[in-house]
Amino acid sequence: MRKNLWKLLVTMAILTTFIPGLAGCATPTPEVIEKVVTQIIKETVKETIIVEGTPQVIEKEVTKVVEKEVTKVVEKVVTATPEPKPVEPVTLRVGMTYIWDTANPTFGWYNYGLRYLLYDTLVEEAGISNFVPGLAESWTVSDDGLVWTFKIREGVTFHDGTSCTAEDVAWSLNWTIENEIETFSFYLINFQEIIALDPTTLQVTLSEPVGNMEYLLMYVWILPRSVWEGMSYDDIMEFEDFAAGTGTGPYKLIEWVEGEYLILEANENYFRGDPAIDRVVYQEYATEDVMVQALLAGEVDVIDTVPSTAIQTLEGVENVELAVMWSTEIDELIINSHENGTQPASLNDPAVRLAIAYATDKQQIVNVAYLGYAEPATVVVPASLGKWHNSDIVDIPFDPTEGCRILEEAGYVDSDGDGIREDDDGNPLEYRLYATEDATPARILEIISDGLAQIGISAPPTLMDEDSLIGLYPDFDFDLIYWGWGLDPDPDFAMLIFTCDQREEGGWNDSGYCDEKFDEMYIQQGTMVDQEARRELIWQMQEQLFEERPYIVLTYVQNVQAFRSDRFTDFGLYAGDILWKSAFLQAKPVQ
Amino acid sequence: MERGNYILRKTAFAVATLIAVLIFNFVLFRILPGDPVKLIIHSPRMTREAQERIRANFGLDRPVWFDGERWREGNVLGAFDSQFAAYVRNLLRGDLGISFASRKDVADLLAERAWRTVVLVLGGDVIAIVLGMAVGLIAAWRRGTRLDLAILLWGLFSWALPTFFLGIILLILARGRLPVGGMVTPGLKPEDGLAYWADVGKHLILPTITMAIVYTSEYILIMRSGVMEVLAEDYILTAKAKGLSTLRILRDHALKNAMLPMVTMIALTFGYTVGGAIQVETVFSWPGIGRLMYEAVQKRDYPVLQGSFLLLAVSVIVANLLADLLYSVLDPRVKAD
Numbered sequence: 001m002r003k004n005l006w007k008l009l010v011t012m013a014i015l016t017t018f019i020p021g022l023a024g025c026a027t028p029t030p031e032v033i034e035k036v037v038t039q040i041i042k043e044t045v046k047e048t049i050i051v052e053g054t055p056q057v058i059e060k061e062v063t064k065v066v067e068k069e070v071t072k073v074v075e076k077v078v079t080a081t082p083e084p085k086p087v088e089p090v091t092l093r094v095g096m097t098y099i100w101d102t103a104n105p106t107f108g109w110y111n112y113g114l115r116y117l118l119y120d121t122l123v124e125e126a127g128i129s130n131f132v133p134g135l136a137e138s139w140t141v142s143d144d145g146l147v148w149t150f151k152i153r154e155g156v157t158f159h160d161g162t163s164c165t166a167e168d169v170a171w172s173l174n175w176t177i178e179n180e181i182e183t184f185s186f187y188l189i190n191f192q193e194i195i196a197l198d199p200t201t202l203q204v205t206l207s208e209p210v211g212n213m214e215y216l217l218m219y220v221w222i223l224p225r226s227v228w229e230g231m232s233y234d235d236i237m238e239f240e241d242f243a244a245g246t247g248t249g250p251y252k253l254i255e256w257v258e259g260e261y262l263i264l265e266a267n268e269n270y271f272r273g274d275p276a277i278d279r280v281v282y283q284e285y286a287t288e289d290v291m292v293q294a295l296l297a298g299e300v301d302v303i304d305t306v307p308s309t310a311i312q313t314l315e316g317v318e319n320v321e322l323a324v325m326w327s328t329e330i331d332e333l334i335i336n337s338h339e340n341g342t343q344p345a346s347l348n349d350p351a352v353r354l355a356i357a358y359a360t361d362k363q364q365i366v367n368v369a370y371l372g373y374a375e376p377a378t379v380v381v382p383a384s385l386g387k388w389h390n391s392d393i394v395d396i397p398f399d400p401t402e403g404c405r406i407l408e409e410a411g412y413v414d415s416d417g418d419g420i421r422e423d424d425d426g427n428p429l430e431y432r433l434y435a436t437e438d439a440t441p442a443r444i445l446e447i448i449s450d451g452l453a454q455i456g457i458s459a460p461p462t463l464m465d466e467d468s469l470i471g472l473y474p475d476f477d478f479d480l481i482y483w484g485w486g487l488d489p490d491p492d493f494a495m496l497i498f499t500c501d502q503r504e505e506g507g508w509n510d511s512g513y514c515d516e517k518f519d520e521m522y523i524q525q526g527t528m529v530d531q532e533a534r535r536e537l538i539w540q541m542q543e544q545l546f547e548e549r550p551y552i553v554l555t556y557v558q559n560v561q562a563f564r565s566d567r568f569t570d571f572g573l574y575a576g577d578i579l580w581k582s583a584f585l586q587a588k589p590v591q
Numbered sequence: 592m593e594r595g596n597y598i599l600r601k602t603a604f605a606v607a608t609l610i611a612v613l614i615f616n617f618v619l620f621r622i623l624p625g626d627p628v629k630l631i632i633h634s635p636r637m638t639r640e641a642q643e644r645i646r647a648n649f650g651l652d653r654p655v656w657f658d659g660e661r662w663r664e665g666n667v668l669g670a671f672d673s674q675f676a677a678y679v680r681n682l683l684r685g686d687l688g689i690s691f692a693s694r695k696d697v698a699d700l701l702a703e704r705a706w707r708t709v710v711l712v713l714g715g716d717v718i719a720i721v722l723g724m725a726v727g728l729i730a731a732w733r734r735g736t737r738l739d740l741a742i743l744l745w746g747l748f749s750w751a752l753p754t755f756f757l758g759i760i761l762l763i764l765a766r767g768r769l770p771v772g773g774m775v776t777p778g779l780k781p782e783d784g785l786a787y788w789a790d791v792g793k794h795l796i797l798p799t800i801t802m803a804i805v806y807t808s809e810y811i812l813i814m815r816s817g818v819m820e821v822l823a824e825d826y827i828l829t830a831k832a833k834g835l836s837t838l839r840i841l842r843d844h845a846l847k848n849a850m851l852p853m854v855t856m857i858a859l860t861f862g863y864t865v866g867g868a869i870q871v872e873t874v875f876s877w878p879g880i881g882r883l884m885y886e887a888v889q890k891r892d893y894p895v896l897q898g899s900f901l902l903l904a905v906s907v908i909v910a911n912l913l914a915d916l917l918y919s920v921l922d923p924r925v926k927a928d
Contacts, residue, residue: 259878261777
């Protein structure tokens with residue numbers, strides 16, 4: 001009898017589940033066809049990739065050879081199959097949770113990686129802080145650091161066929177400044193005059209020397225006059241046409257269906273040669289977990305984020321490779337340092353700050369919150385920034401006993417036996433400890449709170465909505481906040497967030513730290529053309545921050561992405577993003 | 592006459608609800624903490640002047656309700672040039688504002704997404720309604736039997752299943768055979784005709800099944816209890832005594848009388864269609880209104896949220912109104928209320 005009941009339940013389940021599904025199962029899977037075709041193309045494409053690394057002069061010769069091979073391969077196809085099908089392009093499919101907000105680069109904030117495939121910059125980044133020529137082949141600077149002369153590549157054209165000479169580059173830069181283009185005009189603040197001396201020479205005159213010219217230029221896309229000329233500010237902001245994607249970059253914007261997918265096609269006239277991957281398809285998935293399933297199913301070839309919970313799942317999977325890269329992300333505990341902030345006086349005591357540092361178990365945070373994909377941090381400038389990171393600083397170890405000793409010595413004792421220390425006036429060391437209400441911050445806050453409890457400081461974790469948290473900054477109405485930054489590859493921004501000016505409404509100083517000497521050093525480093533001298537100053541600034549502790553920097557974070565190793569290989573690793581231009585252009589399809 | 596009165600009363604009530612929703616919708620997004628300009632501007636070093644320009648562009652430089660300063664200056668008209676006045680004015684023009692993220696017209700965004708949601712939900716709804724009513728009817732007719740027990744258990748079980756959980760399980764089971772997400776394989780367009788719609792159909796299978804399973808149970812349970820109640824009535828006994836066939840009793844007497852709660856259910860289902868698929872759309876990456884809202888929450892795109900809330904409220908109110916009006920047709924007693 002029981003059997004009958006189950007039978008019924010199962011039948012019902014089948015009825016409700018599978019009847020409407022039958023029709024779809026019959027359709028043939030297009031994948032099979034695709035595989036056959038990609039095999040043919042792979043050989044030719046691999047050759048093109050090798051071309052990329054070699055100097056330009058040789059490039060031309062090699063390209064010819066490649067062309068010959070192309071025809072050979074096509075012939076093979078003809079003999080192999082009586083009815084030749086059109087050769088399908090090598091397509092790389094990328095899974096993302098959000099493709100981008102708009103094709104308009106003047107206010108589009110999301111997915112710079114994708115935008116960099118469309119546009120070129122004068123200078124590019126091959127690794128973090130490793131600058132290489134982009135549209136500019138080479139450059140020189142006058143002795144006073146004010147006049148920069150760029151040699152612009154010859155024969156470069158925009159996707160719409162218009163040329164990109166030094167005059168066009170000058171037009172684009174001037175246009176960016178005149179219209180205060182939101183996304184990148186501020187990088188050109190010191191640019192006084194930009195002129196083309198001849199079709200391949202660009203001259204930039206600065207109002208004062210800058211210490212990080214290459215870095216500034218790697219953010220400024222060169223946009224075509226043919227698209228943007230003559231538009232008013234409002235026209236620019238409302239421009240939604242796909243022509244907004246026109247640049248000189250390796251890929252052209254072909255199609256974008258909001259909320260669904262975006263298609264790029266290789267620009268065969270790209271100045272480094274026709275890219276190995278012919279088509280890039282970005283597909284949007286609503287959640288990261290489903291994206292992982294899509295990768296496992298082979299519906300996408302790359303996913304741009306792997307949730308930490310899925311890393312272990314993917315680690316052992318055949319044909320899936322994890323790409324683990326150091327990013328420019330840091331995590332920190334902000335200690336309210338504003339002189340008019342609402343924090344208790346004890347929190348301004350260097351001894352208390354030092355004790356908090358001793359009570360912070362960074363290794364535990366790495367293990368628990370990041371499952372090992374991070375490392376304990378010391379200073380604000382992450383190690384991934386290379387020479388800019390002050391590697392002389394030795395971290396305060398996790399040692400609550402030492403923390404207790406320091407507090408004891410400074411006169412903070414637990415006089416009423418409730419486990420919480422009091423200051424001289426009898427005020428208990430009770431701090432407000434906040435973070436945003438997400439899974440990772442919640443875990444980290446627990447670890448911090450537990451550590452503080454061990455040295456007699458009470459800081460129960462409080463999670464709140466991101467907006468509410470940001471709402472506390474203008475009045476500096478907090479004690480401790482767990483927060484994170486994705487920093488620029490140049491240390492300038494990491495230092496900017498500790499300057500006095502940035503404490504004003506709309507600024508980025510979230511600790512309230514303000515020091516005249518530090519501000520002076522900040523201004524000075526920005527104008528230093530001598531990179532070694534600038535590095536020394538930046539190191540000194542980091543040391544000061546480490547000593548005074550507006551931040552206790554917790555971790556440097558790794559990014560994890562994943563791709564189908566049975567379809568593609570040789571992605572470069574760049575700052576947590578294998579889809580970044582320099583990393584992406586190295587990728588090639590598997591034989 | 593009485594019916595006219597009833598219709599008038601119900602319509603007036605719907606309009607009043609709508610006005611309340613409009614005001615609430617405005618207030619809700621103004622009491623949220625944080626400066627909306629911070630949400631629009633992402634670039635770390637934008638000048639203050641540029642920030643002000645954006646503030647003015649979005650009308651955020653105006654006072655929320657009323658400009659007291661201008662009022663005191665004697666500028667009566669200018670005093671009402673507030674964010675609320677702009678909101679009402681724009682609504683009357685059908686202008687729902689501009690998305691913070693994409694700077695696209697919110698009304699356009701909603702229109703683009705709405706039909707996709709309808710495509711998704713319609714299939715699931717229709718299957719759920721037909722199947723649910725049929726199974727519920729059988730269960731009620733065979734009440735007390737093992738069949739009834741089985742149906743009841745299944746109904747309760749599938750009703751209790753969280754939609755997203757069921758969706759993910761189905762997705763993992765069907766992985767490799769059916770697409771895990773999206774509405775169509777990138778590159779296919781409606782112009783491709785059959786190939787496009789076949790592809791959409793393939794993408795529809797999993798979400799439709801998920802919706803059908805969850806919604807069917809609701810209909811089963813309500814249909815079952817509704818019919819059971821009717822079957823206990825004296826007139827059913829009379830009908831049986833008259834020697835009417837089971838089919839006729841069920842069709843002409845039981846079903847008709849049990850339809851009232853079903854009408855409400857169906858109306859509500861369709862009312863919630865627009866937003867009710869948030870979970871399914873999120874699991875299956877379906878580019879409908881539900882996912883638009885989900886993304887707008889993540890990006891704090893308030894104009895989009897405001898617009899979709901409004902659409903949601905309007906569709907529920909309209910569906911309710913329709914249900915009320917249908918009631919008066921189906922059941923003559925209703926107008927006496």
